[in-house]
Amino acid sequence: MLDRTQGCMVGGAVGDALGYPVEFAAWPQIQWKYGVSGIRSYQLDRRGLAPISDDTQMSLFTAAGILLGMTRKYMRGIMGRIDTYCQWSYLDWLHTQEWSSRHEEERIDSWLMDVPELYARRAPGNTCLSALRAIEKDKPVENDSCGCGGVMRTAPMALLSYIHDYSNGDPDYCDMCAAEAARITHKHPLGFLPSAVLNRILMRIMAGKAGDGEQLAAVVEDCVTALAGIKSQTDEDKTYGECWPNHVAKLQSIIRKALELAYSDKPDVVAIESLGGGWTGHEALAIAIYSAVKHRHSFEDAIISAVNHSGDSDSTGAICGNIIGCLLGRQAIPSKFTDKLELVDVIEEMAHDLWTGCIISEYDRRETEEKKLWYWKYCKHRREPQPERRR
Ligand SMILES: [Mg+2]
Numbered sequence: 001m002l003d004r005t006q007g008c009m010v011g012g013a014v015g016d017a018l019g020y021p022v023e024f025a026a027w028p029q030i031q032w033k034y035g036v037s038g039i040r041s042y043q044l045d046r047r048g049l050a051p052i053s054d055d056t057q058m059s060l061f062t063a064a065g066i067l068l069g070m071t072r073k074y075m076r077g078i079m080g081r082i083d084t085y086c087q088w089s090y091l092d093w094l095h096t097q098e099w100s101s102r103h104e105e106e107r108i109d110s111w112l113m114d115v116p117e118l119y120a121r122r123a124p125g126n127t128c129l130s131a132l133r134a135i136e137k138d139k140p141v142e143n144d145s146c147g148c149g150g151v152m153r154t155a156p157m158a159l160l161s162y163i164h165d166y167s168n169g170d171p172d173y174c175d176m177c178a179a180e181a182a183r184i185t186h187k188h189p190l191g192f193l194p195s196a197v198l199n200r201i202l203m204r205i206m207a208g209k210a211g212d213g214e215q216l217a218a219v220v221e222d223c224v225t226a227l228a229g230i231k232s233q234t235d236e237d238k239t240y241g242e243c244w245p246n247h248v249a250k251l252q253s254i255i256r257k258a259l260e261l262a263y264s265d266k267p268d269v270v271a272i273e274s275l276g277g278g279w280t281g282h283e284a285l286a287i288a289i290y291s292a293v294k295h296r297h298s299f300e301d302a303i304i305s306a307v308n309h310s311g312d313s314d315s316t317g318a319i320c321g322n323i324i325g326c327l328l329g330r331q332a333i334p335s336k337f338t339d340k341l342e343l344v345d346v347i348e349e350m351a352h353d354l355w356t357g358c359i360i361s362e363y364d365r366r367e368t369e370e371k372k373l374w375y376w377k378y379c380k381h382r383r384e385p386q387p388e389r390r391r
Contacts (some may be wrong), residue, residue, distance in 0.1 A: 002355045003329035004206055005159050009351035010344065011299065011325015012059060012155055014337045015317030017050040018042060019307035023123060026310040027269055038269075038308035042340055049342045053122035055152040055318040056347070058093055060118070062181060063156035063350045064110040065089030067358070070164065071378035074361045082157070082166060083181040087135065090184060094132040097124050111376070114383035117343055123314075125149040131185035146190035148284035150182025152315040154195040155322040156354055157181060158202035164357040171226075175199045186281065189247040194281040197223050197251065198319065201289075205326045213296030213327055217259050220289055224252050251282045258286040262293035268305040277311030284312060288319035292327070299324050299332050353377075 021043040022030045030038050042050035065086040073079035092110045096119045112118055127145040134141050161167065161174040178199035183192035200223040210216040227248050254275060261271040271290060276283035291306035299321075306320035307313040325333060338344055358378070360371050376385045 001163060001206070002352070003331055004326050005163070005355045006330035006348055006351040007325035007328060007333065008155055008159060008202060008322050009059070009063075009325070009347050009354070010330055010333060010338060010341070011303075011321035011323075012318045013052050013056040013321065013341060013344070013347050014325070014333060015303040015306060015319070015321025016055045016314045017052050017341055018303055018337075019313030019315070019317030020051060020053040020122065022307060023053070023312060023314045025313075027273070027308070030308060038304070040304050041336070044340060048340065050340050051120070051122060051342045052347075053314045054124040054128070054149075055315055056343075057096070057118055057122065058090070058128070058149075058153035059156055059318075060112055060346065060350055061089040061093040061110065062086055062153050063160075063354055064092075064112050066157060066160050067353055068110065068378055070160070070166075071358045071360070071374070074358045075379060076362065081177060081180070082160075083177040083184075086181040087184050090128070090132055091136055094129065094136065097121055097129065109381040111378070111381055111383045112346075113381070115343070115346055127191075128185045135184070141185065141187060143186070144188045145186045146188035146280045146282070147186060148191075148194075148279060148281045148312060148315045148319075150186040150191050151194040151198055151281045151285055152318050154178045154181050155198065155202060155319075155326075156350075157195075158199045159206070159326075159351075159354045160357070161199070162203045162206040163355060171200060171203065174203065175226075182281070189244065190251060190280060190282045192281070193227070193247065193251055194285040197227065197255065198285060198322070200226055201323060202326050205323070210327055216296050216327060217262065217293050220255065220259060220293065224255050227252055251285075254282050254286040255289055258290040259293060262290050268294070269309050272305070272309040272311075272316075278309070278316040279312045284315050284319055287311070287316040288323060291316070291320045292323040296324070296327065299328050300334055300337070303337075 022039050045051055066082050069079055069082050069085035089110055127147045128149045131141040157178045167173040175196035179192045179196040182195035186192050204219045210219045272287050275286045278284040278287045291302045295301035295305055302324040303317055303321050307317040360374050366372050366375055376382050
């Protein structure tokens, strides 16, 4: 289980880092710069590292938010719905990206705020930025965005949901929480429903339902069918009342098309570009699923396929990396992709925290170093224990 959790988090970051240099490049430009078969290894920066982008940064903040919520439950006996903690954490992310007007006392300050590299701006999505700016000012988020900025960041929710079931075994509830975490910034159903589908796919992979990969397509098909259950959770939504079934049908149809293409002999780039550019949530998820199913036995082949096209390469790479990394595990990720990955230690630490879940409680003596560190990270919001203040 730890191997799958690490695989999902690190795999997502590897796909993100591989695709980031070609995020805005068309396929002919990619070939011109990297050769006929496209980008196949990292483009390193001046530090000799492969930088991660906003996709991985925000995934880390998703994880920090839900772990904060879980810790609150163990320390105070109260906990809201898990996705509500993501909003606070995303405001921390906003603060890393631009000067924030939030008052000091309102800041939660995830321990991630002690990681200097996370303050780098790596083409953050405008929808995420503007939605969070509105939330910070207590204004409603008014957009109709179906961008992929929601689904690219919610994978950690599936990991925590599966390992530390907080839903009493109700998968529809977990999927709905993942969709709501995306919906904080993306208000169109095709911006947040893909998170629900990805959530269910990852939870079923965690449960071993995809086997060694041969059952991955069947798992995806099951999850697409289960969209009907997700609808029943949210169909009271007045905004989309009549159009809701159309959006669900559109999402189902593009994922089914991706599965069909994965079993065809079309070249990857042709197949992917027939699904779209991946700038929207449903297209990004479909492209990621195509590459993961087609190359289900090789992490490397899957992410190379997922980033080499004219569309949103870092996000399709990140989501594909989440799926194939979860399926094949951390051990299956070649070291050439992890040795030079920026913040790989922080990503692995976060995956480990998702795997253990909260290890302290209000009745605990916190006698071990691990428990003390957890207390500092998720109660005091600091990366490392700080010296005690003298009274
Ligand atoms: Mg990005």
